[in-house]
Amino acid sequence: MKAVVLGSGGWGTALSQILCDNGHETYLWSHNPAKAAEMVRTRENPLLKGVYLSEALRITGDLDCLKGADLVVSAPPSFAVRETAKKMAPYLTEKSVVVSVSKGIERDTNLRLSQVIGEETGNLCPVVALSGPSHAEEVGIRMPTGCVAACRDADAARFAQDAFMNDYFRVYTSGDIVGVELAGALKNVIALSCGVCDGLGYQDNTKALLMTRAMAEITRLGEKLGGSRQTFGGLAGMGDLIVTCTSMHSRNRRAGILIGQGKTPQEAMKEVGAVVEGYFAALSIHQLSQRAGVEMPISRCAYEVLYEGKQVKNVVTELMTRAKKDELLETVRP
Ligand SMILES: NC(=O)c1ccc[n+]([C@@H]2O[C@H](COP(=O)([O-])OP(=O)(O)OC[C@H]3O[C@@H](n4cnc5c(N)ncnc54)[C@H](O)[C@@H]3O)[C@@H](O)[C@H]2O)c1
């Protein structure tokens, strides 16, 4: 099989290495030809330090590598998914399968990323969402990892499962692409918020409280928008929430730590030096939850800190002193 990965950040690079390990003819495309040339020379990506890229992996800045591709992986930051889909569109056929691995919601349209790709490719071929607890740094060194390949087209989901699965990368299929994509985008804001707790010096009780109540609000919005409740308890939901809220690999969490320590969001993102999707998602989620009439106190507070300059200390007090509620019934005590 011929596979092409578009987007040479840490994640696109780690996934291209999996496809290569699985014996597929694999291309890794960078939108920056100079960066592609440097990776060819060093066999390393500065965004995935310490991972040697095998000689069989073809690294290029030439889009013509898409000619005859069976599998196309869309792996840019979410803000560049539409322009990347535009670039792949002329090369796709009805037999192609696109796998979307970015985690976010498109700004302004609030579309899921598979919907954005579908729009730009005229829904010519199926788009599978691959998501789960999977830091590129660990996949790159072949640590056992699990993800979900979700698509309404079960054959396409199985095609992606077959392409990626091996003895260190386990892939489950799912028909709930809505839930899988939303879970991946929503958890980034919570990972950032968890980092803020760390930055403020709060410890394990606080983070367990935050993660558990975040699951409740993420699931509430996800279900309202058509996702399945079970998905939010699975790898793309709970699994990814755990890994991003607890790992120092997480760019969202690291940005949050810096904000908790007093940096502005812009300073924090600059210092992290890689894409912090939670910053962008906070805005879309705020709009989506307002439109759907779903209460999301943690995500709303993150939005207020990131976009309205609210002080993090005030936000914590506000969250802790909200009206008294029943945990299961979600009702407020009069
Ligand atoms: N890093 C991970 O562990 C991981 C895991 C799962 C999912 N993801 C998701 O994958 C997506 C990409 O993240 P990443 O970690 O690989 O990013 P990264 O921060 O490592 O790198 C971003 C990459 O995007 C490239 N880029 C910038 N503008 C572009 C454009 N207009 N067109 C194409 N490429 C462009 C940059 O050159 C860079 O290579 C994000 O949505 C992220 O949430 C990341």
Ligand SMILES: O=P(O)(O)OC[C@H](O)CO
């Ligand atoms: O580094 P983060 O916070 O963007 O998280 C990366 C992945 O989503 C982890 O599954």
